[in-house]
Amino acid sequence: MAQLAMGTKLMVGAYSIAELTSIGGMELSADTVETTTLDSGGWRTFMQGLKDGGEVSVEGYFNPGDTNGQIALYNSFTSGSLLSYTILFPFGASWTFSGIVTKVSTKADLEDSVPFEATIKVSGQPSLGLTASAGLTGLSLSGTGGSLTPTFNTNTYLYAFSGLTGTSFTVTATGAGQTIAMYVDGVFVQNLTSGVASGSVSITSIGSKKVTIVANEPNKAPRVYEVTVVKTA
Template sequence: MPQAMGTKIMIGANSVADLTSIGGLEPSADTIETTTLDSVNGWRTFAQGLKDGGEVSLSGFLNAGDTNGQVALYNAFNSGALTPFTILFPFGASWTFNGIVTGVNTGAEIENNVSFESTIKVSGQPTLGLTPSGGLTALSLTGTGGALTPAFNVNNNLYAFSGVTATSVTLTATAANHTINLFVDGVLTQTLASGQASAPIPITAVGSKKLTIMAQEPNKAPKLYEIALIKTA
């Protein structure tokens, strides 16, 4: 049976940290009565009415430093903006939908961690992806002093490119028949051609950036790769 451990919910290109439960989706439909005097044997008859994607509930522990995840949910709640979300299951299935954040709350009890909860109202039709994209077949970065660890493996999603001393790096990702999008600190910056180097990714100050590569075949669940880009000098 598929295991839930490793499931993520993405707000844009960023995962929400420190969750223990992701509830939903709950698609449902209203009914319209179509019973007439001619209905067989006096049985009521119905047709499907309007559909509703339901709500997604999130719960876990408060992480105030999760600016692109938990804090982004709170900001989306304040703005009321329609926001793209993706629930990624570790075995390759996914739900993709637009939603409005309708609630954010925290709780504090003695001897327990500070809790975090949020609710998202699904707007429009959610898309269920059951077949995973194949993902990248090769991944490399070029920048003075940098080294990718661990070595690329299609089944590994987390990497570091550390020891960078250059002011920019380039990234090359290979995946046939995929759309390959590159996000830098959660912002979409480039759509990459398979096997061709990206435009330079600046990293001028000592510190780190998060690179997210979203690789997706048509009508399949996307596959994500995250790289911590670390400049040391």
């Protein structure tokens, strides 16, 4: 059955790359090794040779404030570092792979938005997840003055925790039989125990932090929940 691509994300670690309009790949291929012998009946025969994960290309709009997404790709290009990526489809399937960034580009045309393009060379074997993890059954944040919107739903992945006036907050996620990892502004903080509050996260200045919760079961596509925590006073 055909599936819509709208809502697909490319994750760098636990952080989604902002403002993408296209994700190209995966492109799996394999070399061939000839095995023809005198007994092959006049036909060439082959066996599969080395496999190649190909490249993943992305296109979108340049966002210099996307420090853990677009700028992370640029930093990976300059350092040559190998990072972990996930193409996360909205219907529960995923590709997980390691890769190196081989291209980053922008350009400026009159009366057009500034585009962003990048290419990631897949290194090693990618993993295809066909079944979605169960996802969270509960998600709440605690902090003076803050409130979570919209009301939590297992299949809703974007939230705001706004109106925070205190200097810290905690996160409680519930999901039986899953690994629940918590990131703040793209940096791993801790693995959460289902139903148990996280350690206190400091937010002392007016502004926002991005909290990412990744719920995952072995050999299944992860579910990624993002909460923008906004401190107003």
